[in-house]
Amino acid sequence: MAESIPHEVDPGHGDHHHEDQGFVSKYLLSTDHKIIAMQYMFTGMLMAVIGGFMSYVFRMQLAFPGESVPLWGIVTPANYNALITNHGTIMIFWVAMPVLIAAFGNYLIPLMVGADDMVFPKLNRLSYQIFLISALVLLSSYLVEGGGFGGAWTSYPPLSAKSQYNLTPAGASLWLLAVALEFVAFLLGGINFITTAMNSRAPGMKLYDIPMVIWMIVIASILFMVSVGPLIAGAIMLFFDQTLGTAFFDPNRGGDPILWQHLFWFFGHPEVYVVLLPAVGITAEIITVFARKKLFAYKTVLHTAVGTGVLSFTVWAHHQFIAGIDPRMAHIFTLTTLLISIPIAEMMFVYIATLYGGSIRLTTPMLWALAFIGEFLIGGVTGIFLGASGADVYFHDTYFVLAHFHYTFYPIAIIGTFAGVSYWFPKMFGRMMNDTLGKIHFWGSIVSFNFIFIPLFVLGTAGQHRRIFDFQNFPALATPELQQLRILATMSLVVMLGFQFVWLYNFINSMFRGPKAGKNPWKANTLEWSADSPPPHGNWPELPTVYRPPYEYSHPDREEDYWPQHLPN
Amino acid sequence: MLEWYLPQASTYASEIDNLVNLIGAFVAFWFVLSFGTFIWLIFRFRARPGTEAEYITGELKHQKRWITIPHLLVLVCDVFIIVGAVSVWYNIKQYLPPAEQTVRVVGQQWTWTFQHPGADGQLDTADDIATVNELHVQKGVTYHYQLQSVDVLHDFSVPVFRLKQDAIPGRTITGWFEPTLEGEYDVQCAEICGIGHGLMGARIFIENEAQHAAWVAGESPVRLAAVTTPTRAIQE
Numbered sequence: 001m002a003e004s005i006p007h008e009v010d011p012g013h014g015d016h017h018h019e020d021q022g023f024v025s026k027y028l029l030s031t032d033h034k035i036i037a038m039q040y041m042f043t044g045m046l047m048a049v050i051g052g053f054m055s056y057v058f059r060m061q062l063a064f065p066g067e068s069v070p071l072w073g074i075v076t077p078a079n080y081n082a083l084i085t086n087h088g089t090i091m092i093f094w095v096a097m098p099v100l101i102a103a104f105g106n107y108l109i110p111l112m113v114g115a116d117d118m119v120f121p122k123l124n125r126l127s128y129q130i131f132l133i134s135a136l137v138l139l140s141s142y143l144v145e146g147g148g149f150g151g152a153w154t155s156y157p158p159l160s161a162k163s164q165y166n167l168t169p170a171g172a173s174l175w176l177l178a179v180a181l182e183f184v185a186f187l188l189g190g191i192n193f194i195t196t197a198m199n200s201r202a203p204g205m206k207l208y209d210i211p212m213v214i215w216m217i218v219i220a221s222i223l224f225m226v227s228v229g230p231l232i233a234g235a236i237m238l239f240f241d242q243t244l245g246t247a248f249f250d251p252n253r254g255g256d257p258i259l260w261q262h263l264f265w266f267f268g269h270p271e272v273y274v275v276l277l278p279a280v281g282i283t284a285e286i287i288t289v290f291a292r293k294k295l296f297a298y299k300t301v302l303h304t305a306v307g308t309g310v311l312s313f314t315v316w317a318h319h320q321f322i323a324g325i326d327p328r329m330a331h332i333f334t335l336t337t338l339l340i341s342i343p344i345a346e347m348m349f350v351y352i353a354t355l356y357g358g359s360i361r362l363t364t365p366m367l368w369a370l371a372f373i374g375e376f377l378i379g380g381v382t383g384i385f386l387g388a389s390g391a392d393v394y395f396h397d398t399y400f401v402l403a404h405f406h407y408t409f410y411p412i413a414i415i416g417t418f419a420g421v422s423y424w425f426p427k428m429f430g431r432m433m434n435d436t437l438g439k440i441h442f443w444g445s446i447v448s449f450n451f452i453f454i455p456l457f458v459l460g461t462a463g464q465h466r467r468i469f470d471f472q473n474f475p476a477l478a479t480p481e482l483q484q485l486r487i488l489a490t491m492s493l494v495v496m497l498g499f500q501f502v503w504l505y506n507f508i509n510s511m512f513r514g515p516k517a518g519k520n521p522w523k524a525n526t527l528e529w530s531a532d533s534p535p536p537h538g539n540w541p542e543l544p545t546v547y548r549p550p551y552e553y554s555h556p557d558r559e560e561d562y563w564p565q566h567l568p569n
Numbered sequence: 570m571l572e573w574y575l576p577q578a579s580t581y582a583s584e585i586d587n588l589v590n591l592i593g594a595f596v597a598f599w600f601v602l603s604f605g606t607f608i609w610l611i612f613r614f615r616a617r618p619g620t621e622a623e624y625i626t627g628e629l630k631h632q633k634r635w636i637t638i639p640h641l642l643v644l645v646c647d648v649f650i651i652v653g654a655v656s657v658w659y660n661i662k663q664y665l666p667p668a669e670q671t672v673r674v675v676g677q678q679w680t681w682t683f684q685h686p687g688a689d690g691q692l693d694t695a696d697d698i699a700t701v702n703e704l705h706v707q708k709g710v711t712y713h714y715q716l717q718s719v720d721v722l723h724d725f726s727v728p729v730f731r732l733k734q735d736a737i738p739g740r741t742i743t744g745w746f747e748p749t750l751e752g753e754y755d756v757q758c759a760e761i762c763g764i765g766h767g768l769m770g771a772r773i774f775i776e777n778e779a780q781h782a783a784w785v786a787g788e789s790p791v792r793l794a795a796v797t798t799p800t801r802a803i804q805e
Contacts (some may be wrong), residue, residue, distance in 0.1 A: 044592055077764040152761045158738060159721040165678065165763055251739025257722060258737065291614070295628030297636060320722070323735045327663040334654050338647045345599075346640045350627070353604060353609040353635055357623035362615070370611060381596040388650050390657025392589045394571065394731045397724065397759040455732055462574035463728035465759045469767040476575075476728065476755040554622035561621060 031121035032537050036426075039128050043098035047135060048119075051499055053092035054083045058469075063490035065470040065484075071317045078167065080469035081150025086138070089175070092275070093182050094135055096413035100278040102131070105193045106429070111528035112211050113204025114546065114566075115536045119195045126304055127188035127274045134181035142405070143466070145413075149175035152467060154264055157249035157257045161241040174191065174244050180235045190221035202527065202566075206545035208302075211526045211550040215283030215302055218275045223309050227270040234263030243468030261323055265316035272408065273312045277305055279416030280347065280384035280474050283369045286423050287351060288551045289524045290366035292360030292561045295551040296350050305352075311340045321392045330389040337387035341478035344380055347413035348373065359561075363392030364438030365522075366418035371446050372411045379407030382457070384560070400460025403453045410449055417444075418503070425507075430533040431514030436508040451492035455485040523562045526550050530566045571731070571795030578750040578775060581661050583733040588657045595646045661732075665745055668713035672704065676716075676723030676736040679755065688785055693800035698788045702771040704756060707781040708748050716742040724760035727773055735760055748775040 027035060051069075060067075061075040068074050075083070106124065110117055118124045142148045146168040151160040163169035182273050195513070197210065197218045236247040238260060247253035249260050288295050295301065314336040321330050351373050360366070382404040385391045395401060396512040418441075425433050464477050471477040471486070520529040527546070544566040570593055571586045587627040614622075616780035625632060630716025665712045673684035692715075698705075706712060717723050718736035726733040730746050775782060 019725040052632050077767055081761070081764060081766070150764065156722055156760075159761065159763060165721050167764060192576075236641075244689065251737070292622035294624060294626055296625065296632060298626075299628070300633070300636065302756045321658075322662075322733050323722075324737045327658070330658055330662070331655050334658070335651055336592075338651050341647060342640060342644055345643050348603065349636045349639055352607050352610065353605070353627060355614060357625050359612055359616045359620060360614050370607075373607060374604065377600060377607075381600045383590050383621045383657075384596055384650065385589065386687060388588065388592055388654035390585060390661070391592060391656040393658070393661055393733055394589070394728075396733055397726075461570060463755075463757075465726065465757050467761040467766060468757075471767075473768050474755050474757055524707075554624050555626055 002508050007095055008366055018269050020544065027244075029125065031117070031125050033106045033110050033118045034428075034535065034537075036124050036128050037103045039104075040098045040106060040131070041103035041206035043132060044095050044097075044103060044137060045130075046097075047090050047094040050096055050139070051087050053085040054090070056493060056497060058083045058087070059493050060492040061469060062471070063487040065472055066373070075469070077469045078147060078150055078446050081152075081467070082142070082148035082168070082171070084467060084516075085150050085152050085155075085175070086142075086148055088249050089179065091409065091413060092153070092271070093179060094138065096275040096409065097182070097186060098131060098418075099417050100275055100282075100413065101193075101217060101220060102127070104213070104278055104282065104424075105189065107310065107424070108528065109193055109196050109214055109217065110200070111427075111531060111535060111539060112166070112214050112526050113197055113200060113205060114539070114540075114544045115196060115200035118192045119200055120192050123188050124192050127185045127192070130181055130188070131185035134178045134185060137181060138172055140295075141171045142172065144170035146171050152270070155238070155260075157238060157241065157260050157263075158251070161238060163242070173239060176239050176242070180232060183232055183235075187228065187411065189250045190225045192222045194218055194225075202546045205565075208299065208547055212284035212298070212301060213281030215277065216277040216284075216305060216488060217551055219305050219309050220277040221269045223277075223312065224274045227267045227274075227313065233268035233460060234260055251365070254496045258320070262316070265319045266313070267318065269316045270309070270312040273308055275412050276408070277309075279372060279412040279419075280305070282416050282420040282423070283351065283372045286365050286369035287354055287522075289423075290361045290369070291355055291364055291521050292361075292553045293358040294555075296353040296356075298549070298551065300368055301347060301350050304347045305342040306341060308347075311336060311343065311489070315340055318387055318389075318392070321389050322396050326414060331429055331507060334387060334389045338384070341380070341387070347376060350379065360471045363425035364433070364435050364442060365419055367439065367442045368415055368422060371442070372415045372419060373540065375407060375415060375446075375449070377410040379404060379411060382407060395460065395542075398460040399456045399464045399466060399468050402466055403456040403460055406456075408454050410453075414445075414449075418445075421507075423522070423527075425510065425530075426517030427531075427533050427535070429511045429514075429526055430517055431510055431512075432456060432517050432521060433510040434506050437502055438530060441502040441506065444502065445496055448492045448496035451491045452496065455489045455492075459485055459489075520564075523560070525552060525562050525564050527565055530564060575728050576750055576752075578748055578752070578754060579727075579732065580747040580749055581657075582729070582731045584657045584660060588653045591653050592650055595650060595736075599643065599646070620691065624641075631714070662744065665713070665743065666711050666747075669711045670707070670746065670805075671713045672706070673714065673715045673717065674723065674725050675719060676703070676758065676762070676769075677719040678721065678763050679758075679769040680770040681758075681769070683771075684781060686786075700788075702756075704771060704773045705781065706748050706773065706775055706783050708751055708775055708777055711747045713743055713745050716744065721762050722760045723758050723762050723769070726757045726759035727754065728757070729754045729773075733759055751775050751777055751780075 057069050057072045058080055149168050149171040151166050159165050166172055197214050214407040241248055245253040249255045316336045317333040337541050386395055444567045505544040517533045528543055546565045554561045570589055571689050577583050673681040681702050685698040686692045687698055716736045718738045723736040732746055734744055754773050756771035756773050
C-alpha cells in the first residue's frame with residue numbers, strides 16, 4: 001500500500017485476506033492509518049491516566065502537606081519534584097501530541113482528503129513504535145536509582161545537567177532520552193501528514209476545499225518540524241553535559257545555561273500552537289455541523305492560523321523576561337507577544353460569528369466544542385498579563401502562569417480530545433455513544449475544571465510561586481485563607497478525575513453495545529462520513545471525488561441542510 | 570488587584586499594580602463582550618422547530634466587518650498595553666538609579682546569603698555584615714542588589730516589592746529597589762533549584778533609619794570569604 005498512487009484504488013484493499021490477519025499483524029504491526037491512530041490514541045489516553053494520577057498525588061500534598069496520600073503514601077520533596085516534572089512532560093509530549101496530532105492526524109487525514117492510506121504507511125508504523133519506546137523509556141526513569149527527574153519539564157541547566165544538583169543521575173538522562181525519541185517519532189509522523197494532505201487529495205479537492213482540521217494539523221506539523229531542530233540539538237548537548245562531562249551549559253567552564261532556555265523556548269512556544277491548532281480545527285468541524293452553518297470566513301481562519309504560526313517563532317523570550325537576558329530585549333518580545341493576540345482573537349471572533357444565524361444543537365460533541373471556545377477565551381486573555389513585560393515581573397513563575405496555561409492546555413488537550421472523540425466515535429467504532437452519559441461527564445468535568453484553576457489564579461495573584469512542595473515554609477503563603485483555596489482546588493481535581501469513570505464506562509460500553517451509527521449520523525459534509533462506519537482497510541471501495549468546499553450547510557440551492565463534498569449535485 | 574493581597578513596599582510596586590489594573594480593565598472588557606456575545610448567540614440561535622440556519626459565507630465585505638472592526642480595536646488596546654508594559658519595564662529593569670547602598674544577594678542550594686555594607690556604607694570592606702536568610706534594608710534608601718548564584722539557577726523574588734530576578738551562576742546581575750514600607754516580609758526562591766526549593770525562603774526586614782542603624786551596630790561583621798565561597802566544591 002505504501003506505493004499506492006493517489007486517487008487509484010489499491011487492488012489489495014477490501015480483499016478478504018485482510019480479514020484473515022492475526023491479532024498481532026492486524027492490531028500491533030498494522031500499517032493501516034486507522035489502526036495506528038488507535039494505537040496512538042489508546043497509548044495517549046493511558047499516559048493521560050498516569051499524568052492525571054500524578055496531579056492527584058501532588059495536589060493532595062499541597063492541600064494536606066505532609067499527610068499520607070491514599071494510593072501513594074508520604075510525598076517527599078524529591079517525589080514532588082519528579083511528579084510535577086513528569087506530569088507536565090507527559091501531558092504535553094505523551095498526551096496532547098499523540099492524541100491531537102498523531103491520533104486525529106492519522107485517522108482523519110486520509111479519510112478527510114479521500115485517500116486510502118497515508119503516503120508512507122511503514123514510516124507511520126515506525127513512528128508509533130518509536131513513540132511507544134519513548135513512553136517506556138520515560139516511565140522506566142521512575143524505576144532507576146534516584147528516581148524520576150525532578151528539574152521541571154523545562155529542564156533548565158545547571159540543575160538538569162549535573163547529578164550532584166538534581167540527585168537523579170539516571171532519571172535525568174532517561175527523561176531527556178525519552179523526549180528526544182518522542183521528537184523523532186513526531187518528525188516521522190509530520191512528514192507523513194504534510195505529504196499525504198498535499199499529495200493524496202481526492203480529485204476535485206482544491207486547497208480551499210480541505211477541511212479546516214486537516215489544514216490545522218498540516219500547519220501544526222510544519223511548525224513542529226521547523227522548531228524542533230534547535231531543541232534536538234540542545235537535548236543532545238545537555239545529554240553530553242550529563243553523561244560525557246561536556247560544558248555546553250556549564251558557566252564554570254565557559255558554557256552558558258541561558259543558551260538552553262533559548263533553544264528550549266524557541267521550540268517551546270511554537271509547540272503551544274502545534275497542539276492548539278489541531279484542537280481549533282476539531283472545533284471548526286464540530287461547530288459547523290451542529291450549528292448547520294458554513295464556517296464564517298474560511299480563508300480568514302486559514303490565514304490567521306498561518307499568521308499565528310509565523311509569529312509564534314518570534315515570541316519565545318517572553319518566557320525569559322526575568323531570566324537574565326538583556327533588559328532591552330524584553331521590549332521586542334513584548335511587542336511580538338501582544339501582536340500574536342491579534343490572529344488568535346480574530347480566530348475566536350470567527351468562531352463566535354459562525355454561531356450567528358445557526359440552528360444550534362447542543363449534543364455532547366457540540367458542548368465540548370463550545371466549551372473549548374469559552375475556556376480558551378479565559379486562557380487567552382490571561383496571557384496578556386504575562387506577555388506584558390512590566391506585569392510579568394510580578395506574575396512570572398507564580399500560579400497565575402500555571403492557571404493561565406492550564407486554561408489553554410486543558411481546552412486543547414482535554415476538551416479538544418473529548419470533542420473529537422465524541423464526534424468521530426461513530427466513525428471509529430460504528431456505534432453511537434450515549435448522549436446523556438456524555439452530558440453528565442461534560443458538565444462534571446467542565447464545572448470542576450473551573451473550580452480547580454480559578455482558585456489557582458487567586459493564589460498566583462497573592463504571590464504563590466510554582467514548584468514548591470509545601471507552602472507552610474513561607475509565612476505569607478501559609479495563611480488559612482490561602483490553604484482553603486488549595487484544598488478547594490484539590491477537591492475539585494478529585495471530583496473531575498472521578499467524573500472520568502463515567503466517560504470510561506460510556507466509551508467501553510458504547511463501543512460494544514451502542515446503537516449502530518450508520519455512515520453519516522451527524523449529517524455532515526466531509527468525506528469521512530461517506531465511508532462505512534468503521535471504514536474498512538482502504539477506506540472506500542472506490543475513492544471519492546470532491547465537488548465543493550467542506551462547509552456547505554443550509555445552502556439555499558439544496559433542500560437538505562447539508563451538502564456532502566462527494567455528491568455531484 | 571495585587572495590593573488587595575500584598576502591600577506595596579517599593580517605589581515601583583504601584584507602577585506594576587497600575588499596569589496590571591490597566592490590562593485587567595481591557596481584558597475584562599473584551600472578555601465580557603466576547604463571552605456575552607458567545608452565550609447570547611448560543612441561546613438566540615438554538616435549534617427550534619420551524620427555523621433553519623442561514624447561509625452566510627463571511628467572505629463579503631459587510632460580513633467581514635464584524636471581524637475586522639473588533640480586530641482593529643484589539644490592536645488599539647494592544648498599543649496601550651505595550652506602551653504601559655515597556656515604560657514600567659524600563660523603570661524597573663533597564664534604568665538604574667544611582668545607588669545609596671549596595672547589598673549582595675547570593676543564592677545556593679538551598680539558602681540565601683545576604684551581604685550588607687557595615688557602618689561605613691561600603692560593600693566589600695572589613696565591617697560587612699553577612700546573614701543567612703535575613704535581609705535588612707532601610708526605608709527610603711535606594712539600593713542596588715548584586716545577584717549571584719553559586720550552583721544552579723535561583724530567583725530572588727520579593728513579592729511586596731513586585732521584584733523578581735533570576736540568579737545565574739557565573740554572572741552578577743545588578744538591579745535596584747527602594748523600600749517604602751516598614752515591616753517584615755517574605756523572600757522566595759522562584760526558580761526550581763532542586764529538592765530543597767520549597768524550603769528556600771528568607772525574610773526581608775525593612776527598618777527606619779534608627780532601627781537600621783541599631784541593627785548594623787548590633788551585628789558583628791562576618792568575613793565574606795565564608796559567604797562567597799561555595800559551600801561545596803563544584804565538581805567538573
